[in-house]
Amino acid sequence: MRVDKSCPSFDNEPGGRRQRMRKEKISIVLLGFFLLIISLFALMGQEGGSMMSVISFASSTPVNISHSSTDSGNPHVGADANQAAYVIWFEYAGNRKVYFSTNKSGPWSTPSYVLAIYSQSDEMGWPFFAVSRSGVGHLTYQDENPGIAYDIFHCSYNNGWGPVTNVSDNPGGSVYSGCAVNPLDNFVYVVWQEKTGHENELGVYDICLRYRNPAGNWSATQVLPIGGGYEPKIAFDGSGTAHIVWGTGHSTTLWYSRNGNPQNPAGWTQPVLIKYDNGEDWSFPKIDCDNAGNAYIIWMDGTAGNDEIFMRRVNSDGTMTQEVDVSNSAASSQEGAIAVHRESGKVYVAWSENGDIYLNAYAGQWTGPKNLTTSAEPSRMPSIAADSLGNVHLVYSERSGGNYEIMYLTTSQGPLPTTTTTSATTSTTSTSTTTSTSTTTSTTSTTTSIPVHPKPPVNPVLTTRLDGSETQKINLLTWQSNPANAGLTLKFYRVYRKRANMSDLDFVFVAAVPATVYAYSDEGLPLNQKFTYGLTTIPTDPFGLESDGSEFVTELSAFPPLGVVCKTVINNSLFRSEKINVIDWKRNHLNDAVTILQYNIYRKKTGQDDTQYIRVASVNGNTYEYQDRKLPSTDKYIYVLTAVDTGGFESFVSNSAGETS
Numbered sequence: 001m002r003v004d005k006s007c008p009s010f011d012n013e014p015g016g017r018r019q020r021m022r023k024e025k026i027s028i029v030l031l032g033f034f035l036l037i038i039s040l041f042a043l044m045g046q047e048g049g050s051m052m053s054v055i056s057f058a059s060s061t062p063v064n065i066s067h068s069s070t071d072s073g074n075p076h077v078g079a080d081a082n083q084a085a086y087v088i089w090f091e092y093a094g095n096r097k098v099y100f101s102t103n104k105s106g107p108w109s110t111p112s113y114v115l116a117i118y119s120q121s122d123e124m125g126w127p128f129f130a131v132s133r134s135g136v137g138h139l140t141y142q143d144e145n146p147g148i149a150y151d152i153f154h155c156s157y158n159n160g161w162g163p164v165t166n167v168s169d170n171p172g173g174s175v176y177s178g179c180a181v182n183p184l185d186n187f188v189y190v191v192w193q194e195k196t197g198h199e200n201e202l203g204v205y206d207i208c209l210r211y212r213n214p215a216g217n218w219s220a221t222q223v224l225p226i227g228g229g230y231e232p233k234i235a236f237d238g239s240g241t242a243h244i245v246w247g248t249g250h251s252t253t254l255w256y257s258r259n260g261n262p263q264n265p266a267g268w269t270q271p272v273l274i275k276y277d278n279g280e281d282w283s284f285p286k287i288d289c290d291n292a293g294n295a296y297i298i299w300m301d302g303t304a305g306n307d308e309i310f311m312r313r314v315n316s317d318g319t320m321t322q323e324v325d326v327s328n329s330a331a332s333s334q335e336g337a338i339a340v341h342r343e344s345g346k347v348y349v350a351w352s353e354n355g356d357i358y359l360n361a362y363a364g365q366w367t368g369p370k371n372l373t374t375s376a377e378p379s380r381m382p383s384i385a386a387d388s389l390g391n392v393h394l395v396y397s398e399r400s401g402g403n404y405e406i407m408y409l410t411t412s413q414g415p416l417p418t419t420t421t422t423s424a425t426t427s428t429t430s431t432s433t434t435t436s437t438s439t440t441t442s443t444t445s446t447t448t449s450i451p452v453h454p455k456p457p458v459n460p461v462l463t464t465r466l467d468g469s470e471t472q473k474i475n476l477l478t479w480q481s482n483p484a485n486a487g488l489t490l491k492f493y494r495v496y497r498k499r500a501n502m503s504d505l506d507f508v509f510v511a512a513v514p515a516t517v518y519a520y521s522d523e524g525l526p527l528n529q530k531f532t533y534g535l536t537t538i539p540t541d542p543f544g545l546e547s548d549g550s551e552f553v554t555e556l557s558a559f560p561p562l563g564v565v566c567k568t569v570i571n572n573s574l575f576r577s578e579k580i581n582v583i584d585w586k587r588n589h590l591n592d593a594v595t596i597l598q599y600n601i602y603r604k605k606t607g608q609d610d611t612q613y614i615r616v617a618s619v620n621g622n623t624y625e626y627q628d629r630k631l632p633s634t635d636k637y638i639y640v641l642t643a644v645d646t647g648g649f650e651s652f653v654s655n656s657a658g659e660t661s
Contacts, residue, residue, distance in 0.1 A: 057392075060374065062407035064400065065101045065108045066091070071404040072099070073380075075395040078131025079387035080104070081494075081509030084415040086131050086157070087395050088114065088139055089406045096125050100157065104135060104415055108408075114161050119144035123175070130188065132181040133388060133508045136214075138188045140167070140177040149173040152192045154212070167210050168192055170221065174208070178233035182262075183342075183508050184240035184529070185499050186214045189262060191224075191232040191244060204228035207246055211263060214506060222265045226257045231285060238291025238342060238510070239472070239524040243314070245274065245287045245297050252283040254299055256314055260526060274312055275323060279303045288340040291510075292316055293524055296347055298326065298338045309336040309351045316524075326360050327351055327369060333358070339386040343511060348392055350382040357382045357396045372409060373398065379407070387412070388509050416538070416546065452544035454537040455482040457493055457518075462533060462553040467523065470589055475522040475555065477533050489540040490515035497522065500530040500554050507534060507549075527592040530555040558594055558645040560654035561585035561624070566639055568659050581628040581659065583639050594645045596621035603628065606636040606658060613640060613653075 066072040068091055075089040084104035090096045098114040117124050127141040137157035145151040145166065152168040152175070155161055168174035172195035179190045190212075193205035207229055209222045229246035236242055242262035247254050254274035259267040279302030286298050293316030301310040301323075309327040314320050326349045327333035335352040347362040355378035361367045373379045377399040385393045391412035397404045457479040464475050477495065492514050496507040513520050515537075525531065532554040537547040563586040571578040583601060598620055602613040619626055621643070631637065638658035643651045 057372070057394075057409045057411055062373075062398070062409050063108065064405050065395075065408050066099065066111055066406035068099075068111070068405065069403065072406045073397040073404055074125065074127055075381060075397060075406045076127060076129035076383045077385045077393050077395040077408075078129055078137060079385040079391070079393050080131060080135035081133035081388045082135070082416050083387050083389060083391055083412045084135060085385070085393040085395075085408065085410065085412075086129075086135070086137050087406065087408065088127060088129050088137070089395075089397075090117075090125060090127070095120055098127065098139065098141070100137075100161070106414060112161075114139070115155060115164060117141070117143050118146070123150070126176055128178050129383075130179045130181050131385070132186050132188075133183060134186065134505075136181070136186065138179050138181065138190075140179045140190050140192075142175050142177065142192075145169075150175050152177045152190065154179070154188075154190060156188075156216075162216075165218065167218070168194060168208065168221070170194065170208075176231045178231075180234045180236050180242070182236050182240050182242070183238060183510070184497075184531075185502060186506055186508065188212050189234055189236075189242060191234045193228075193230055193232060193246075204248070205230060207232045207244070209234075209262070209265075214502075219263070224257075224265060224268060226268050226271050227255070229255065231282070233285055233287050235287045235289045235295065237289040237293045237295070237316075237524075239293060240526060240529075241289075241293060243287055243289055243295040244268075245285045245295075247283055247285060247299075249277075252278055252280055252299075254278065254283065254285055254297070256295065256297065258295070258314075261528075272314070272318075272320075274314075274320075275299065275301070275310070277303075278310070280307070284336065286336060286338045288338050289342070290340050290345040291342045291524075292345065294345060296338060296340050298336045298349055300334055300336060301325075306330065307332040307334050309333050309349060311338070311347070311349060324366070326366070327353065327358065329353055329358075329369065335381055337382045337384045339384040339392065341386040341390045343388065344390060346386070346390065348384055348386060350384045350394060350396075352380040352382060352396075355379060357394070359384075359394070375400070389512060413542065452488060452539040452541040454488050454490060454539050454544070454547045455484040456537055456547045456550035457535045458482050458550065460533065460535060460550055460553045462555060464555050464559070464590060466589060471527070472523070473525045473527055473590060475525060475531060475533070476519065477522065477535075477553070478519045479535055479550070480518060482537070485537065491538045491540045493517075494536045494538060494546070495520050495522075496534045496536070496549070498532050500532045507532075512538075527589050530557075530593050556651065557647060557649040558596065558643045558651040559588045559590040560643055560651045561599060561641050562588050562654070564639065564641055564654045564657045566637075566657040566659060577633070578629065579631040579633050581631060581637060581639070583626045583628065583641070583657065585624055585641055585654065587624065588643070591643060591645070594647075596643050597646050598644050599623065599626075600642045600644060600650065601626050601628075602640050602642070602653070603637050606638055618644075 070093040078086045086102045088100050096117040099111045101109050101111045131137045139155045150173045154165045154167045174194040177192040191209050194208045207224045212218045229248045232246040234244050241260045243258045253276050255271040257268045261267050283299040289295050295314040298311045311326050312323045331354045333351045333353045337350045339348045350359045356373045357379045358369045360369045379398040382396040394409045398407045460479040492512045495511040497510045498506040534552050535550040567582045569580050598618045601617045603616045604613045636659045640653040640656050
């Protein structure tokens with residue numbers, strides 16, 4: 001692969017790369033087969049709805065966060081659950097150098113040097129940046145492994161930058177990475193294209209994946225069984241399902257796949273065709289998701305006669321909306337970026353056009369393109385993020401004072417305070433001057449008010465049930481207001497979640513619930529994981545503090561079997577008649593995350609109260625029938641069952657089943 005540098009200030013600029021890059025591509029193989037697949041999906045038009053008001057940024061004047069004497073470009077922004085933004089970018093002075101800044105403490109930090117790209121080849125760099133809701137950043141980029149090949153490298157930020165890891169330490173060349181953080185467990189997933197030796201003679205790249213747990217341990221490299229391609233990008237929805245988009249062939253064709261357990265390479269769905277022959281050699285696909293399982297894909301498209309930014313949504317049920325020309329301009333629209341507010345599904349798409357940065361937003365209807373840049377100087381390379389409260393964070397490169405700087409715009413008023421603010425009191429001690437005629441005393445006192453600091457909710461309760469398909473579960477979290485907050489005006493409750501077997505540091509923010517509501521339904525959850533929840537309280541006072549965490553609540557370890565029924569049979573022989581009650585039940589898929597050791601069978605006579613249930617038998621966890629034999633014909637019985645896991649936890653009782661005749 002080779003790229004010719006055509007801009008004196010920037011390398012790796014996506015907008016011009018399709019004219020500068022020459023790459024090997026192949027025609028689409030088995031296109032008819034995949035077109036048959038896609039024909040199974042019904043196309044859906046845009047939904048109706050009220051027009052979302054045009055986004056209003058907190059300030060019309062962008063903030064210069066790079067403050068450099070050299071050109072700065074390729075910015076990428078991420079946001080945490082506390083409205084803080086994190087930005088990385090390149091500075092171009094000799095080798096490209098990565099710099100970083102964040103406003104998590106309020107004002108923007110002084111730009112800090114992170115690392116330098118070793119190779120000066122024009123193809124090196126291509127950074128990608130993902131930020132978890134707890135504020136851990138993950139940077140991936142491509143660089144030359146001297147004397148070997150191009151590789152994908154990773155470096156993480158957690159109140160400081162960690163060591164660099166060669167993620168794709170394989171013999172083949174590895175380029176054009178994407179990364180994303182699973183919100184359920186904070187594992188980071190990196191995807192890239194690589195010449196692994198599995199590609200055919202025309203040089204189609206395999207798509208590879210590797211993941212890292214929060215402790216820093218990396219998995220082995222997976223070659224995904226979805227076919228070869230270019231420029232893969234990955235995103236996660238609220239249930240921890242991974243979604244990937246990538247391109248193939250000349251005049252790029254776009255494909256999509258998802259996996260509910262991306263650690264299992266066999267779990268990827270059959271590739272779905274997003275767009276055939278979009279008229280571009282390089283279409284730079286991007287993807288983001290909402291918590292409901294919908295995936296939103298944008299790309300640069302040439303089928304309208306000029307470069308445009310198109311979007312298509314893949315719904316959680318596999319159907320797709322029609323493609324939409326988001327930029328819809330007679331000018332060339334390039335360098336598309338997308339962000340989705342995970343809780344509401346609102347979509348924000350930014351791009352560069354004629355030296356300006358444009359934004360279009362969708363919430364039932366599109367607002368229409370809006371020019372966000374007011375400077376007469378050229379602007380380009382937008383990156384956009386949406387935090388959990390729905391605030392938009394936008395960065396881009398703009399010429400200012402003779403060189404390009406990184407500019408920041410946001411709808412947020414700044415990060416929420418999360419640490420205790422000490423009240424400040426200043427006083428001037430009384431002084432007394434005494435003469436023969438008078439005494440003068442002067443006292444001055446100034447005191448700032450103590451920030452509002454509410455208490456957390458009380459009595460959280462968690463109930464778990466299967467959804468209608470019995471393939472996912474729903475956790476309903478309820479709680480009560482804290483009497484200690486009487487007299488305070490509250491804004492909302494924040495819901496946090498982690499895997500039950502993870503540490504408390506792994507809690508991630510999942511929802512903000514209005515202060516008048518005392519329940520949250522967490523839906524679309526996988527059956528093979530159990531979760532723990534906690535809550536905090538946020539006051540309306542903009543200077544108020546988030547409360548401490550509530551008591552934690554965790555899903556029950558074991559759940560009773562389902563569908564318990566009782567059938568009575570009579571075993572007649574020559575000399576006697578035996579009454580037998582046959583009890584049948586089904587496995588409860590809520591127990592998929594545990595091992596059931598045994599089922600306990602309890603019985604009482606019809607008419608007795610529930611305190612008179614007695615255990616009459618236990619069977620192993622792989623048995624789903626019990627025969628209660630030698631019963632007197634004069635009595636009738638009712639049964640309930642419980643499940644016991646290997647830890648000795650016994651579930652609550654199942655539905656009751658009794659004799660009917």
